[in-house]
Amino acid sequence: MSRGDKKGHYEEIEITEDLTLPKLLLRMAKKYGDRKVALREKEFGIWRPVTWAEYLKNVKEFALGLVSLGIERGDKVVMIGDNRPEGLYAEMAAMSVGGAGVWIFQDCLIDEVQYIVDHSDAKFYVAEGQEEVDKGLAIRDQCPKLKKIIWDDPKGMRHYDDPMLISFKEVQRLGRELDEKEPGLFEELVNQGKGDDICLLFYTSGTTGQPKGALLTHYNMLKMGQNLMRVDPCYDTDDFVSYLPFAWIGEQMMSISCGLQAGFTINFPEEPETAMENIREIGPHVMFANPRMYEQMVRNIQVKHLDATWLKRVAFNLAMKIGYHVADLKFAKKPIPWYWKALQYFAYLICHKKLKDHLGLSRIRHAYTGGAAMGPDHFRFFHAIGVNLKQIYGQTEIAGISVLHRDDDIKFDTVGKPIPETEVRITEEGEIISRSPSVFKGYYKNPEATAKTLRDGWLHSGDTGFIDADGHLVVFDRTKDIMVLSDGSKSSPQFLEARLKFSPYIKDAWVIGDKMPYVTAVICIDYNTVGKWAEDRGIAYTSYPELSQKPEVYELVKKAIVEVNKTLPPAAKIKRFVNLYKEFDPDDDELTRTRKLRRAFVAQRYKEIVDGLYSGVEMIHIDTTITYEDGRISHIKTDLRVQDVPES
Amino acid sequence: MVEKGDEVILKVENLYKTFGGVAALTGVSFEVKRGEIFSIIGPNGAGKTVTLNCINGLYKPDRGKIYLNGKDITRLSPHRRAALGLARTFQKIELFSGMTVLDNIRLGMHIHLKSGIFSGSVYVGKTAREEIEARRFIEEEIIDLLEIEHIRNKITGMLPYGLQKRVELARALALKPEVILLDEPMAGLNLEEVEDMVRFILDVNEEKRWQVTCILVEHDMGVVMDISDRVMVLNFGEKIAEGPPSEIQNHPEVIKAYLGEVEELYVTRR
Numbered sequence: 001m002s003r004g005d006k007k008g009h010y011e012e013i014e015i016t017e018d019l020t021l022p023k024l025l026l027r028m029a030k031k032y033g034d035r036k037v038a039l040r041e042k043e044f045g046i047w048r049p050v051t052w053a054e055y056l057k058n059v060k061e062f063a064l065g066l067v068s069l070g071i072e073r074g075d076k077v078v079m080i081g082d083n084r085p086e087g088l089y090a091e092m093a094a095m096s097v098g099g100a101g102v103w104i105f106q107d108c109l110i111d112e113v114q115y116i117v118d119h120s121d122a123k124f125y126v127a128e129g130q131e132e133v134d135k136g137l138a139i140r141d142q143c144p145k146l147k148k149i150i151w152d153d154p155k156g157m158r159h160y161d162d163p164m165l166i167s168f169k170e171v172q173r174l175g176r177e178l179d180e181k182e183p184g185l186f187e188e189l190v191n192q193g194k195g196d197d198i199c200l201l202f203y204t205s206g207t208t209g210q211p212k213g214a215l216l217t218h219y220n221m222l223k224m225g226q227n228l229m230r231v232d233p234c235y236d237t238d239d240f241v242s243y244l245p246f247a248w249i250g251e252q253m254m255s256i257s258c259g260l261q262a263g264f265t266i267n268f269p270e271e272p273e274t275a276m277e278n279i280r281e282i283g284p285h286v287m288f289a290n291p292r293m294y295e296q297m298v299r300n301i302q303v304k305h306l307d308a309t310w311l312k313r314v315a316f317n318l319a320m321k322i323g324y325h326v327a328d329l330k331f332a333k334k335p336i337p338w339y340w341k342a343l344q345y346f347a348y349l350i351c352h353k354k355l356k357d358h359l360g361l362s363r364i365r366h367a368y369t370g371g372a373a374m375g376p377d378h379f380r381f382f383h384a385i386g387v388n389l390k391q392i393y394g395q396t397e398i399a400g401i402s403v404l405h406r407d408d409d410i411k412f413d414t415v416g417k418p419i420p421e422t423e424v425r426i427t428e429e430g431e432i433i434s435r436s437p438s439v440f441k442g443y444y445k446n447p448e449a450t451a452k453t454l455r456d457g458w459l460h461s462g463d464t465g466f467i468d469a470d471g472h473l474v475v476f477d478r479t480k481d482i483m484v485l486s487d488g489s490k491s492s493p494q495f496l497e498a499r500l501k502f503s504p505y506i507k508d509a510w511v512i513g514d515k516m517p518y519v520t521a522v523i524c525i526d527y528n529t530v531g532k533w534a535e536d537r538g539i540a541y542t543s544y545p546e547l548s549q550k551p552e553v554y555e556l557v558k559k560a561i562v563e564v565n566k567t568l569p570p571a572a573k574i575k576r577f578v579n580l581y582k583e584f585d586p587d588d589d590e591l592t593r594t595r596k597l598r599r600a601f602v603a604q605r606y607k608e609i610v611d612g613l614y615s616g617v618e619m620i621h622i623d624t625t626i627t628y629e630d631g632r633i634s635h636i637k638t639d640l641r642v643q644d645v646p647e648s
Numbered sequence: 649m650v651e652k653g654d655e656v657i658l659k660v661e662n663l664y665k666t667f668g669g670v671a672a673l674t675g676v677s678f679e680v681k682r683g684e685i686f687s688i689i690g691p692n693g694a695g696k697t698v699t700l701n702c703i704n705g706l707y708k709p710d711r712g713k714i715y716l717n718g719k720d721i722t723r724l725s726p727h728r729r730a731a732l733g734l735a736r737t738f739q740k741i742e743l744f745s746g747m748t749v750l751d752n753i754r755l756g757m758h759i760h761l762k763s764g765i766f767s768g769s770v771y772v773g774k775t776a777r778e779e780i781e782a783r784r785f786i787e788e789e790i791i792d793l794l795e796i797e798h799i800r801n802k803i804t805g806m807l808p809y810g811l812q813k814r815v816e817l818a819r820a821l822a823l824k825p826e827v828i829l830l831d832e833p834m835a836g837l838n839l840e841e842v843e844d845m846v847r848f849i850l851d852v853n854e855e856k857r858w859q860v861t862c863i864l865v866e867h868d869m870g871v872v873m874d875i876s877d878r879v880m881v882l883n884f885g886e887k888i889a890e891g892p893p894s895e896i897q898n899h900p901e902v903i904k905a906y907l908g909e910v911e912e913l914y915v916t917r918r
Contacts, residue, residue, distance in 0.1 A: 044784070044787035044788045044791070044792060045783075045787045045791070045797070045800065046787075155792075155793070155851075156847070158855065158856075167893065270797050271795070271797045271798060271799035273797070274797050274798045277798070394661075440676070
């Protein structure tokens, strides 16, 4: 398909202090009406379009429904569920009547849901289906401010008749009734909004302690989208697939800020399990995902490659060689000779074209990664197959983005340059601070944290970094995570972990070494890949814990570590490691919901392992408990083997 | 809960079946009411699957009668019984393993499609409408219900066992049955898959759209006692008890014949 090359239309809008997201929605609905598709959802096997006029109608009815249920300006509406049009309607509806949206990660445990619902003073809880409704019902006694629980998927809801429950459709019906009684009320409510009103209360997935609620205004969100698109415009002919949680700022940034300004089509997958397939069907032009998604793509390719026939492997290896060479020339900003261009086209024909098609990246113009560190190996890989992958840096507190790679200026060890209207500086201590129109208002009900983060309009990130000779920002790591090695040099554990994760057999890694005599690692193997590897070799196993402790698997991981060690300075080389008996999991508080490692927590939880790694023992005895998503707890007793990594 | 009326939907009268010299069923009679979940339990070789096979026509009983909705179906061939609204799943999966999930399900629905070879090959008018309606039914009522969107185009034989079991149920539902015979739907599933399967069976049984009467042969006593309205116990081809789960659990003969052994089964599951 060549639609990706055809440039659509993008006109920058003027963002005044009066402009709000709902006002923009009204404007877009007027402009495009029924002539253009705003949203698309795959349902019952068919992509079903929603035009801009229908989008507005749904938002309007739900908003007025909330009004008849008693929502007031400034009230919070909590939303939980998969990405789907109803979620977006609810969010826009809350904003339309002067309220603020609060998104909760769908897989949050009941305690987390309760904390956010209670702390945000939410009055409404918009759930997707039975599972989310159950969570809502379980916490309502602890959240007295909660008035109604709204659901939209009727499956399994036939026995629920609690007066607190109301269906999405019923709310919309109430809205239609109110609209008949008071026509024009919706527009009036929208017009009361100001750019400085809070539109989102965003709970950040802190790697330490309870989540904090960042207050973002319409102006914050609009400005961020505008400044992003000043670098990389999106067009109204573009397609975007919304499949990462709305509770992640990156998804809000694309679906809300950019989507409304550029007018592109937002596509919702059928089910989370079908997301990858659906992305391929849509072939999006823009994509923003966390490194984990890209890591997963690379891992899929690596595994398929191992499985492929001889001829296919040869073609792949050849195409990758060419691709890497051209990508490296591009990174070095050297001209690409015509014969390399010809070879690149050849590589495209024999391999990269198909590869991109399978990943759904055939039409991609900009692919962004952000939220955590991504290893240089992954980065090179995507550029080698011709995907314009770029790093984004930002925080929820600055509406998601402040720094970005430019198309012709990509260095994979940096995160790029600040977007327009954004200043980035490094303090004397090396902390990255930034200032822009998108800097948030503060943390909800937490003035101490606000004062610590927001000083004279500068947002203090807590990240350590520097600005290199080309003016690129380099993010080293979270300041508190930086390791001081045995020789006094500093190292970033995140960087080492990202390098390790390029091995298809390693899903997660935790590198330890701050003020220690040497560096060690705790490895979570990838169950699928290693499992398949073991099957191919006839190694019997029954479970993750067992597989992880197989001597052959230890050898496999050791090889991967040796590979990474080759490129590291002596003090940063990993000397010992263990394979953990389970994967890191947000349900066990080991990862944040955006899948960042919570170091302080794991250091405490796996203290025995850390002690074992530095005491010279060969076996570490473990006795611990695991929590499942439904609250069940199970007890684990096992022995972990410690393995030394030989020099080179 | 759904009203479970007194109307008898399936009636089995004095069923006999022997294989060579072995008597598999000796005079079994029971009635299943519309809308209920009726379970048949018993030790291995008690005649549970033979009963199901007689009901859906795979075996011809030596004696006895079977009525569906008051109509004698004892001498009807299996596909005629299917057309009357009798579907089943199998203890060992009997899908077409080389075909996709969707094709397997479509096959289940085939019996309800009326267009012939000629009109089917041109796909206009009534045929097209029929096909579209069939597609809508399969997508909205079955695939969505059983949550198999992500595998609809996968080759069935490549799927994990638990999902294949779900596809079996999907294919049976495509028949739009009034009565569904489930032969050990939980066998070989892990705890999570069992929970899912129970949920689906309850959905099919209770959801307004379906309200299918279920006849369940199952060894997982936890499941049987939880979801059944009534339970019948067979032992060596004879009915030894019938009644609500609470009654069956305390029935002295049942305990003697069966439950002592089940205790172990029960333990291995958790």
